[in-house]
Amino acid sequence: MRRFGLPLALALAAAVTAPQALAQPATPSKAALDKLSACRAQTDSAARLACYDETVPGLLAAEKSGDLIVVDKETVTKVQRESFGFNLPSFSFGQKKEQAIEQVESTLREARKTPAGWRFVLEDGARWDQIDTETLPLAPRPGAKVTIRRAAMGSYILSVSGRAIRVARVN
Missing domain, CATH: 2.40.50 (OB fold (Dihydrolipoamide Acetyltransferase, E2P))
Structure with missing residues (x-):
């Protein structure tokens, strides 16, 4: 019974923390983008500007570090055309299936x-x-x-x- 103690404790810890991990945003850059989007809802101009001033540096840092990559639609279309016919993992580049x-x-x-x-x-x-x-x-x-x-x-x-x-x- 003793040899199951540590693995069982680890499994229970993982089961308890897994829902918390799933509830978090996928990436810090996604959270920053969501926050930037929320800034638009601010009706007070000073509050909106303060929100933008707080959020934009995080996005720029994520872009500079490579955690956030900005790709235009033309580039996405070019990559999809070049990879047409390959069995690649699904990655939509933000485009809809249609x-x-x-x-x-x-x-x-x-x-x-x-x-x-x-x-x-x-x-x-x-x-x-x-x-x-x-x-x-x-x-x-x-x-x-x-x-x-x-x-x-x-x-x-x-x-x-x-x-x-x-x-x-x-x-």
Whole structure:
């Protein structure tokens, strides 16, 4: 019974403190941003200014230390386009699900037949490999327009020269 004493005490301590940890804001910078937002509700001009003067230095310090990163929508869209097709952890960059990129359009730099199927290289260097057994009657030519869209169950469909095949992102 004695050997369970310390682990049991640690487990109980964790169970007691876990709800408190969950109730806290996710990050200090999020709390500072919430406080800055609350400053706007101040009706008295002097109180509002004092609130801003108290809050802004914390936000600037968080940004300077790297705890808070400010990213514009254009950069987010660029990163989402470049990572389209990768199975990355979910991170929304503050965007709503309906704003997520569902398809990309590009130009084919290269298409070559491999033992497993076709490999497509787009103008930005993204490589996609065929994962189904669909055949292409003609080899796609460099410069052809390509559309890649999300499909069922996390897969992707590449359309080129009027044909569609299932692909997976390689690089």
